Amino acid sequence: MELTKNITLGVYLPGQSSIHNLDPRTKISAATILIVLLLFARSYEAYGLIALFTAALIFCSGIPSGYVIRGLKPMLPVLVIMWVFQLFLYKTPDTAILFEWWVFEATEAGLHMGNLITLRVLFLFTVTTLLTLTTSVVSLTDGLESLLKPLKMIGLPSQELVMTLVIALRFVLILAEELEKIIKAQMARGVAFDQGNFIQKTKKLFPVFLPLFIGAFKRAEELIVAMEARSYTGGKGRTKMKTLRMSSSDLSAAFVMLAYSGILIYVIISVEPII
Amino acid sequence: MPIEVINLNHSYKEGTPFKQQVLFDINLSIDDGEFIGIIGPTRSGKTTLAQHFNALHIPRRGKVIVDGLDTADKQTDLVSIRHRVGYVFQNPDYQLFAPTVSEDIAFGPTNQNLPGNEIKERVQEAMTQVGLDKTLSTRDIFALSGGQKRRTAIAGVLACRPKVLVLDDVTAGLDPRGREEIMSVIHELHRKQRITILFISNSMDEVASLAERIIVVDRGKIIMDDATRKVFARFEELRSIGLELPEITVLMDKLRSAGFDLPAGILNVNEALSSIIAALRKMEVRK
């Protein structure tokens, strides 16, 4: 019984690789660019290039590729369902029909759409996982805070938002552990979570989430009191212990990103989209 | 109902870069009706070990045999093992979730698909066993005191009629009176029902006053497994792994160093008193 074992999103794996040592702002900006480019990639050629670059990134980060892939496992059912939906439901007027099943028709357009969306989600997940695996929560939030600062001028409470994120990330593991304890306590009294049909299984989750929510609210209350006792009154008037500094390796990273983006944009423009 | 542990090893996060072995070659056997204290510093692996007894952890290397059944065997009905080996967790808030006391206690027997009147009977019996008053049966869980919550949690496990009861640090956070009440409930369960008790605790005073045998776990290994008195006589070793001794044992040790003729391995105040009195009389101290 180990719930936290397969969670890779939001987990930081300390290391000394060239990617680990980049300024968090560089990494966050790069990840954002990679994700935006993903949204425009609509050909297998583009995804080939993305796959190559992502593989290179994983290699540079020194993180075992098996560990990154393990994190994809829990998403598999969702991906399969999405793929099937697209296969049967997405249609263009002139597409070829591959086969029929009951009242549904699988089309060639649907197949490509399913593939594209699945690839998109896969790489989106891989890029974000890679970001959190190589960046500690603290530098991640420091980076975000610094990047979001200009938005304060248009009234976005960036400091408060980042503080919320800091706390949320701190409590993800605590809540996961708590969930594990609650499930164990239920199993100890004879609940078999792995038996029964879907509805029965869902019903069994009720006694699990109730204590979890109650516990979470209690924690939140105590946390608010503790923050108040340490003079927290929102972002105003707060100073920071650390300031971020860029180095020459951030410059090289920017060049690599620029080159890669250029090539990818060229591929996106010049290759006919598959759909 | 004996429990047998053979060459048990256990690692967390197996197959990830965070892999960490927490149990090493554990061998252990537990007989019917024993009262065993399990002690060790924080993160020594005592909870992980205990969670193997009711198949919350299934061994990958080594064996755990409960009542003749191998928990790693696919044929073994794990639910029935968990009913035979009850487990009470440290924090009752994780365990209690039904709106009222009696509904919560009924949760285990309901999972066993017992008839309604049998469930009722068991709920009442369990409440009596832990000394919860009948009037509390419709009480809102959240309106209970810390001590009552713990007793409800224990009753919820007892309602499954376990033969072995694992108590994982169940007195943490209680005030002296609440602690005393829980201790006497546990003592009675063992004395009257002859339930095998595995008592995990950070409080050496509690362990010393109740357990007949003590297992000391340190860094995933069993380093002592002996009668309570013999274990606490080895205080230098216990201290070296970061355990604190029962206060009374420390006091007696200091008195011995101050030249009083006192036996080693004293575990409670009454024993201490009679041996001090005997020593003083022997020295013919005038009153």
Add this chain to the structure above:
Amino acid sequence: MKKIIETIGLSYCYRAGTSEEVKALQDVNMSVAKGEILAITGQNGSGKSTLARHFNGLLTPTAGDVLVNDFSTAEKKNIKEIRKMVGMVFQNPDNQLISSIVEEDVAFGPENLGLPQNEIKERVDWALCTLNLEHLRREPPHNLSAGEKQQVAIAGVLAMKPQCIVLDEPTAHLDPRGRREVLESAIRLNREEGITIVLLTHFMNEVIHCDRMVVMDNGRVEMQGTPHKIFRQREGVTKMGLDFPVSAQVAAGLRREGFSISPDIIHTEELIDNLCQLK
């Protein structure tokens, strides 16, 4: 001696003015002297935690007044200063650590005070050093034992340089070793840094190391005085649902047998000395 905190006729009701009103504190008059270690004890639900939360204005009185260095907590404009003067550590360390890195968490309070960067760094270094936590500074709290987490929480408060630290059952969920270490830290902060300490606890072996103790029951202060004076009142202490320190238990047993043992014994050393005199 100068008082750092004083409550005058303090009463507090939860859900005041509704039908579910609960009187948590009734006419509490007590004070904390500058530089002392004060223990507040009493059964769960006796109101000690509610009382402690009045000391830095987390709660304000329904009736009566609480003064911190002569500032009333009832006045909103005083709160900021009061929180700087009186820091607070809570029972569950998991629910008071904010950051995922120890040193960042210790910096949280000073950052809130808006201090310049180099001063924050100095204070964080000083707080971690004072509590011997330097080796943990880059660790995530997740990897620490409960005792270490509680020490970090204390460091976080210490870095705000308060005159007084209130510890609300900081040892309730710790193992005996963690408990001893937190107690030792509290005593050291008192003796070496001159910080006034208020310690809420159920453990009598912690109470006996304090200069003075306050016993609460049903929202009222029932006993106040030095531990020696209080533990002499055997009936009163039993009625409050408290334990006796182990040495006091042994001493009482010997006295019952007619040996000439002082009724004032609460420490191991006192009992040993007394017994040696009998030899």
